[in-house]
Amino acid sequence: GGGGGEDPAGKPSCLTWSYKFNTLIWAILIVVTSVLLKKVGQLLRLWVMGSCLPGPGLQALVARSVIRAKADGPLKLLELFSSLHKQHGSVLKIWMGPTQLLVSIFDVRIVNELLEKAHDRVPAPRMALQLAFGKGSLFFAPFSKVEGRRTIYDREFNGKNLGQVHAIALKVIQKLGLWATLDQDGNWHTDSKSFSQSIAFAVLGISIFGEGYVEWAAAREFEKLLISIADEISGWVRYTVPPVWRPSFIHFWRKCNRLKHLTWNLVAEAHKNLQTAVCPIDNTKDNMVRSDDATPETQSEGVTLNGKDNYKVEVFEIVETLKSNLVTGKILGDGRVSGMMYHGGCTTAGILSGILTRLAHHPDIQAKVYAEIKEVCGSNLAPSQSDVKQLHYLMASLHESARLLPTAPFLQRCSLQSDFQLAPGLIVPAGAIMAAPVHLLHLNPVCWGNDSADFNPERFLKPKSEFCLNVKANSSHIHNELDQTQKDTNMSEKRVFQAPPLDSGFLLFGTGARSCIGANFALTEILSLVAALVQGYELKLAPGSPKDLTPKLENCVLQYSPSARLILIPRRTQI
Numbered sequence: 253g254g255g256g257g258e259d260p261a262g263k264p265s266c267l268t269w270s271y272k273f274n275t276l277i278w279a280i281l282i283v284v285t286s287v288l289l290k291k292v293g294q295l296l297r298l299w300v301m302g303s304c305l306p307g308p309g310l311q312a313l314v315a316r317s318v319i320r321a322k323a324d325g326p327l328k329l330l331e332l333f334s335s336l337h338k339q340h341g342s343v344l345k346i347w348m349g350p351t352q353l354l355v356s357i358f359d360v361r362i363v364n365e366l367l368e369k370a371h372d373r374v375p376a377p378r379m380a381l382q383l384a385f386g387k388g389s390l391f392f393a394p395f396s397k398v399e400g401r402r403t404i405y406d407r408e409f410n411g412k413n414l415g416q417v418h419a420i421a422l423k424v425i426q427k428l429g430l431w432a433t434l435d436q437d438g439n440w441h442t443d444s445k446s447f448s449q450s451i452a453f454a455v456l457g458i459s460i461f462g463e464g465y466v467e468w469a470a471a472r473e474f475e476k477l478l479i480s481i482a483d484e485i486s487g488w489v490r491y492t493v494p495p496v497w498r499p500s501f502i503h504f505w506r507k508c509n510r511l512k513h514l515t516w517n518l519v520a521e522a523h524k525n526l527q528t529a530v531c532p533i534d535n536t537k538d539n540m541v542r543s544d545d546a547t548p549e550t551q552s553e554g555v556t557l558n559g560k561d562n563y564k565v566e567v568f569e570i571v572e573t574l575k576s577n578l579v580t581g582k583i584l585g586d587g588r589v590s591g592m593m594y595h596g597g598c599t600t601a602g603i604l605s606g607i608l609t610r611l612a613h614h615p616d617i618q619a620k621v622y623a624e625i626k627e628v629c630g631s632n633l634a635p636s637q638s639d640v641k642q643l644h645y646l647m648a649s650l651h652e653s654a655r656l657l658p659t660a661p662f663l664q665r666c667s668l669q670s671d672f673q674l675a676p677g678l679i680v681p682a683g684a685i686m687a688a689p690v691h692l693l694h695l696n697p698v699c700w701g702n703d704s705a706d707f708n709p710e711r712f713l714k715p716k717s718e719f720c721l722n723v724k725a726n727s728s729h730i731h732n733e734l735d736q737t738q739k740d741t742n743m744s745e746k747r748v749f750q751a752p753p754l755d756s757g758f759l760l761f762g763t764g765a766r767s768c769i770g771a772n773f774a775l776t777e778i779l780s781l782v783a784a785l786v787q788g789y790e791l792k793l794a795p796g797s798p799k800d801l802t803p804k805l806e807n808c809v810l811q812y813s814p815s816a817r818l819i820l821i822p823r824r825t826q827i
């Protein structure tokens with residue numbers, strides 16, 4: 253609209269300007285309206301398709317009970333999901349809000365299919381993990397963006413780093429004075445949760461930043477910040493942070509900034525150490541065994557728990573670790589390293605703390621673990637990496653402990669672009685969250701029997717003949733690498749560890765294209781740590797330590813809370 257014409261000189265008049273302005277406004281309006289219409293269309297689709305799925309309707313406000321149950325702890329959440337599934341069947345929809353649909357699946361076959369076929373997770377809200385760990389955060393990016401990086405990390409964590417983790421774990425355990433307090437009787441006192449956190453961060457920190465990591469003061473602040481950020485991000489299925497309008501948001505934002513600076517400091521320190529560590533190796537090159545010849549087994553052989561180790565050349569090991577550590581190898585960028593430390597540290601700590609607590613609570617089972625260690629590697633020499641592969645009973649105990657206390661109560665997937673066919677006739681609209689209730693699946697009596705709530709490592713042990721038959725059906729983590737050779741004929745009567753088959757619903761590390769790439773690394777680490785600890789010390793509950801094993805979601809992983817207080821009593825056979 254609007255009137256006017258050209259001026260006598262033929263220059264554009266204000267009419268032309270207003271015409272252009274109007275066109276721009278219309279263009280903007282059309283774009284905004286079409287975006288809004290698309291959103292409304294998506295929402296209507298979500299409502300219509302969501303209403304076809306089994307479960308309570310949008311008006312039922314089940315979300316409130318879910319949020320309340322979540323606040324009351326994982327056991328309440330378990331109860332709620334269990335009763336909802338009983339009521340509505342194995343596939344259940346829950347409206348978490350008018351625009352957020354959660355579909356929980358309590359059917360092992362459908363869960364496995366989901367994890368195999370759906371490769372995306374619901375992206376983290378802009379302000380959540382991105383703020384803390386940068387845009388590169390692997391965990392919540394769509395699969396297309398992380399596929400390449402997954403391959404690289406997989407190669408690193410399951411290659412060189414996996415070869416070194418056993419030796420690093422033994423080194424860390426030797427520095428017990430850093431993680432526990434010595435009393436007058438020569439016993440060590442510690443708290444299971446903080447002990448496990450410090451150790452898990454130390455092992456991962458050395459693998460990523462290099463040998464010096466445990467000595468750096470900045471590393472301790474870094475770990476504390478990671479844990480405190482993990483506490484603030486309330487995570488299960490979907491991660492959230494304090495909303496921007498709350499004062500706590502500014503606090504959170506400051507912490508994230510500090511974390512970034514500390515990460516840069518640690519990376520710089522790792523680079524500096526690499527430079528200084530390289531010098532001695534050049535000077536003494538001729539006197540040393542070549543790194544390529546030193547297998548992890550030969551490096552760790554002969555380490556004793558009393559601190560005297562006979563590694564061939566100390567400096568070699570330092571440089572070897574540094575050379576291949578992920579930061580100096582420029583494989584993990586600064587932004588991603590904190591995300592990896594956060595996930596790897598908190599999860600490993602949760603599982604480690606779980607098994608230590610269980611062993612202290614079940615002296616009979618600890619005695620069997622100790623007997624096995626003594627049988628395989630004696631009392632004085634620390635277990636070598638190949639020894640650890642023969643600790644079937646310990647492996648079974650670790651899996652049993654993690655079955656009862658997995659790190660994540662839920663795994664989530666979503667299909668970002670298109671609808672997802674869950675099962676014949678069950679279509680989940682694009683953008684809805686699909687969740688596998690791991691904690692519930694791990695306690696499912698149909699798969700684990702009526703004693704599914706009991707701690708019984710035997711359920712992961714099978715006669716060797718059965719193992720051979722079933723091995724192909726099992727998932728592909730470290731489990732199947734357990735050494736099946738026998739040291740003597742007596743061992744043939746022994747039962748061997750059998751990895752939980754896929755149809756058992758055991759999902760500690762997830763499965764499919766987004767499964768955990770650190771599974772082998774974490775399992776080797778935890779086995780080595782527990783083997784070395786139990787070989788050297790008897791784990792006991794301190795007087796007054798909580799008797800109940802109540803799981804809670806702390807630092808974003810399931811943990812027994814309050815945490816057990818442990819006493820580590822040196823075994824008499826130890827010199």
Ligand code: HEM
Nearest residue numbers: 390391596599600603659761762763766767768769770774
């Ligand atoms: C006992 C310790 C650990 C547990 C229980 C654990 C568990 C998990 C779980 C449940 C997932 C999600 C799987 C899925 O959605 O299917 C995951 C993903 C992942 N984990 Fe772990 N993890 C542990 C240790 C580690 C360590 C030590 C590292 C690295 C060094 C690591 C690296 C990763 C990565 C990179 C992913 C994300 C993969 C992706 O999004 O594509 N994890 N982990």
